Amino acid sequence: MKALLVGVTTKYDRYDIEYSLDELENLANSLDIEIVGKISQQLDSPNPATYVGKGKIQEILLNIVGSNADMVIFNDELSPAQLRNISDELKIEVLDRSYLILKIFELRAQSRESKLEIKLAKDMYLLPRIQYLREKESRIGGGASTATRGAGETQRELDRRHLMSEINHLRDELIAVKKMKENQIEKRKRNEIPIVALVGYTNAGKSTTMNSILEYTKKNETDETKDVYAKDQLFSTLFTYNRKITYNKVNFMLVDTIGFVSKLPHNLVNSFYNTLQEIKNADFIIHVVDTSTNYLNQQINVVMEVLHSIGASHIPQIFLLNKWDKTISEYIDTPGYKSIRYSNKTKQNIDLLLNTILEEISPSFISARLLIPYNKGDLANLIEEKCQISKRNYESNGTYYEVEIPKKIYPLLSEYDLDTLVS
Ligand SMILES: Nc1nc2c(ncn2[C@@H]2O[C@H](COP(=O)(O)OP(=O)(O)OP(=O)(O)O)[C@@H](O)[C@H]2O)c(=O)[nH]1
Ligand SMILES: [Mg+2]
Structure with a gap:
């Protein structure tokens, strides 16, 4: 065509x-x-x-x-x-x-929910246009309709009625599916596992990045690391996919999301935004950018606008400068945001990416029980000065503390953390 x-x-x-x-x-x-x-x-x-x-x-x-x-x-x-x-x-x-x-x-569309959502959006779009568009249904992408343009008034009315009853039906089904899903989200929230969302323009490499992280953090062959679907096409991913990641003993939920594009159809916006609710729940956003495109800045803007419109622009964000193996710019300006040069081909900086995630999602204070030997006066001073102390006991082999330690200085004290000492 x-x-x-x-x-x-x-x-x-x-x-x-x-x-x-x-x-x-x-x-x-x-x-x-x-x-x-x-x-x-x-x-x-x-x-x-x-x-x-x-x-x-x-x-x-x-x-x-x-x-x-x-x-x-x-x-x-x-x-x-x-x-x-x-x-x-x-x-x-x-x-x-x-x-x-x-x-x-x-x-x-693959899942039941995504099929329902999209069918609904498309029916709503078609309803006022049915007489001009049914014909096209059969020409692009192999639709099933046989209606021809200029069909009689009766046929048109039948088409319209059929669409309307289908729309009502789809709405009911969706409500049922959604209820089930909401329960699942609730459950996850209660578990309080931090959520990290991969967002970005369509085809930027979000799903591939998800798969690279799964592969990299996989400990042994028996780990469940089900790949998500990634392909060189627009909108490979519809809706969101979650995978639990464990890295350096920290757990988080990694969420792969639908790709963004400008001027989304009105009717799709509702269903599309529903799927983006998970982004609003995220503790940290990895904004995946395709550095091999000429339209890098426009694509970044599209993504920032969508994030803004769903009320997610306050969530801490990092730019993942993806496809660096074939980048067309040496330097990319991401004012106000940290960025990491990255590639799913070479896996450069994947450890930096994971460490950055951990840093962002871990609490800014670490609770610990410390035993500081009496000859480490400088460390005792540091604790007195920088930490919130809830308990202090002078014992035979040193001072015992129960404290909240600012994350940044924890490495200086970790050696004396009673809960990580090897017995
Ligand atoms: N050269 C190169 N290609 C990459 C890299 N990362 C992803 N790709 C390719 O880019 C294409 C799109 O990748 P996806 O991971 O499906 O992209 P996505 O952002 O999930 O796309 P949608 O789900 O469609 O929005 C695939 O062909 C990937 O193999 C990379 O670092 N370098
Ligand atoms: Mg994808």
């Missing part, structure tokens, strides 16, 4: 149109659609009737002929009216960005 891409740019846009259309091209390519041309128009705002201006429609028509395109894909979600008007003018298939994303999600 060959498609023309059409985008409108306004002065309020955050990303330049070139980037935005490249992103759209990537989405289309994931559905085996070949792009044969890109057209853009600068407007104050998209035209409510036809998205682009009237004259531009003529230019698109000429381009369709010239490029042999068999569909036109618009860079924003078209309203049902826009979709109708444009379809009438262009007389070939018209799709929009939202439809592509929904379609990709639908093809990738």
Whole structure:
């Protein structure tokens, strides 16, 4: 299938149109659609009737002929009216960005919950557009529908009713599935195991990083280290996956999440954000960045915006500068955030990454019972000065303390920690 891409740019846009259309091209390519041309128009705002201006429609028509395109894909979600008007003018298939994303999600969905969520989002999107989009269902990604455009009023009404009853059904099923999941999250919270979330733009390498950490921290062959799915495609991961990691005796839950992209379909936003609730529960965020792309800054911005919109921007964060084996920049500026140069190919700095995680999730004070020999007056002074002392006993072989020690100075005292001494 060959498609023309059409985008409108306004002065309020955050990303330049070139980037935005490249992103759209990537989405289309994931559905085996070949792009044969890109057209853009600068407007104050998209035209409510036809998205682009009237004259531009003529230019698109000429381009369709010239490029042999068999569909036109618009860079924003078209309203049902826009979709109708444009379809009438262009007389070939018209799709929009939202439809592509929904379609990709639908093809990738694996779990029962993700299938339900995406079906619901897609049905909600289709409901007001059914008469113009059912036909396309059968052309991209192998949908099952046989409806044709211009089907009679009765057929249209039947389609609509069918969709509505399906939507109600899906909602009920989802409520049941969600209840089960909430219970699980509750349980985990009560266990108080710290949560570390891998977040980032789609295809940045989150799932691969999860697998590298699983492999690296695996002690013996019998450990349960079930890999998560990672692949060179957009949206390999839908929803979240959790794996318990133990490193240097510290446990934490590592959470792999769905990749971000700009301009997500409205209908997907709800289901998508539900899956991101787990990020809000995180104690620490590893922001995985693909350093091999030309669009590094735009991708970072997309991720920061989503984090902000789900109320997760206050959570401590580190930038994992991934794919450093093929980075195109020597230096990447991440103002205000720590960053680690990393690669899943070479595993460079994986130990630094894990140590940083431990540092972030471990409490800032360590409770300990110490026995400080009388000849270590300097250490006794340090304790008196820096630690919160809840008990102090002078015993025959030294001073016994029960204290809260600031994490930073614990290494100076660990030698005298009664609970770690080898007997
Ligand atoms: N060269 C190189 N490739 C990498 C590295 N890390 C990941 N990749 C590749 O990048 C592609 C995407 O990796 P994933 O781990 O699936 O990416 P993701 O962020 O989970 O993507 P989504 O789940 O689709 O959002 C895969 O083909 C990986 O093999 C790396 O450090 N270097
Ligand atoms: Mg993934």
